[in-house]
Amino acid sequence: MHEYSIVASLIDRVQQEAAAHGGSRVHRLHVKIGELSGVEIDLLKTAFDTFRERTICDGAELAIDTVAPAWACPSCERAVERGAILRCDACGRPARMIQGDEIILQRIEMEAPNV
């Protein structure tokens, strides 16, 4: 259950941004979570609902963008299907993950009269 520690880091970061911008109430957080990031969306939501109380995120909505994993050959850029052998059909090189392991805070919507 590392989702709780991820939410703790998330709320810390939001607090820092709020302090830097003179922000007060947070309305919405936009995060991007890869399907192969190891973060379970439902657990993340539960952890956020629990931890946001009495923080700057109290009452804030967590908007989650999920990202499907994708693999490609690092040299010829051919896509390698999810579930296939992770090796380029054409040149035989090991494929590289190009997306799908993100755990990113994209944007905060907050009341910040000074911005």
Added chain:
Amino acid sequence: MCETCGCGDPEIVPIEVQERILSDNDAQAAHNRSHFEALGLLAINLMGSPGAGKTAVLEASAKAAGGRLKLGAVSGDLATERDADRLNASGIVSATITTGSACHLDARLVHRALHDFPAGDRDIFFIENVGNLVCPAIYDLGQAANVVALSVTEGEDKPLKYPVMFQKADLVLLTKVDLIPHLDFDVAAVEDGLARVMPEARMLKVSAKTGEGIDAWLQWLEERRPAEGHRHEHSHGHHHEHH
């Protein structure tokens, strides 16, 4: 004003961040990595399920290496110091990181342990993570390589069931292979699963009990050790945060 949801509230502003939520851990891990590099230490993050044989592989490694390699380890353990006691008895200088209820090690815990650890004269430093096939994969600790121990009694389907862990692995140690004759275990099925989740799939078959494969594992480690000339005196002159 708020343009995202169209509510028109003039006081709601979007603040762009676009950063990894674990950026604090990443920064601490980079700091640990610079410690390891300055010490000329090969740091290995050893992960795997509870009971996969992580500690036993390290004991067998110490036995096979004899005095040839100076090994050190910190073990993440929820409640006891048993792993560190076993490792110390086998000749690996060891300490415990007691994690309480935390299911993984993070870079800050490893950093704190490093401060009390006589790592300076070691060649290889193992970070034996908390037994868990999910959470530890997410946290960079500053290691040079991730190694996952998977025992034959866990079943062939684990790479496909836990892709995040195996995708991050530089090497998989298939442990307890001495038990294969007693099991319906298909080694080829594990290799196929790994090839679908691990970009440069590499697996070594080992047995801590018989010593099979332990030399190949030590060889793999030796190949990754930093060259002699790259080691220099460890300095604490750089910026350092203590928590």
